[in-house]
Amino acid sequence: MRLSTACVATLSASVVSAGSWFAGSQDVIVGEATKVPGDSPLEFCDSDHSKDIVHIDQVDLLPNPPEAGAELVIRATGTVFETIEDGAYVNLVVKYGLIRLVNTRADLCEQVSNVDLECPIEKGVLSITKAVEIPKEVPPGTYNVHAEVVTKDGKPITCLQATVKFGGSRSMGDL
Incomplete structure (x- = not known):
């Protein structure tokens, strides 16, 4: 579905490949999200x-x-502290306003090819640059994306979220 692809692109084009470069802060913040x-x-x-x-x-x-x-x-740049192996996955939810467009569990190692990586992802510093096309057919409105990335054993790799508005100041309520 092209719209789903656009929504995933909204969260830096490949949130489903997040484990390769998305990460959690070492700071502990309770009760509020912190900016990447x-x-x-x-x-x-x-x-x-x-x-x-x-x-x-x-x-x-x-x-x-x-x-x-x-x-x-x-x-994107970041540091991988432990090798990420086959079996890691992403729980991905994409909403358009209040409408849930995507609610899926994706194999991380299948998805990291979108950013020219492959599993296992070894320990060390990673730097990624990737260009993607966002379809012009993306409807105006607010998109909310939530991606939780974990190892096959359930160990946290990261968890990220974003809200992006397409179409200037127009949102679902403006339509």
Whole structure:
């Protein structure tokens, strides 16, 4: 479904490949989400990220916010503290306003090919630059994306969320 692809692109084009470069902050923030460093709409989920396998240093989107019908360039850096192996997965939810468009569990190792990686993802510093096209058919409105990434044993890799509005100041309530 093309709309689902666009929504996933909204959260830095491939949130489903998040384990390769998305990560949780080492800071523990209770009761509120914290912004991912850089120029993007990404935030860490409201949870303890002290045991996350990946630490994010920065994510930049160009343009930010993403635009329908335009190329989106994602630049991200982070550190992988433990090798990520086959069996890791992403729980992904994408909503358009109050409408749930995507609610799926995706194999992380199948998805990281979207950012030119493959499993196992070894320990060390990662730097990724990826350009994707966002379809011009993306309806105007507000999209909310939530992605929880875990190992095959249920160990947290990261959890991220974002809210992106397409179509300028128009939102679902304006239509």
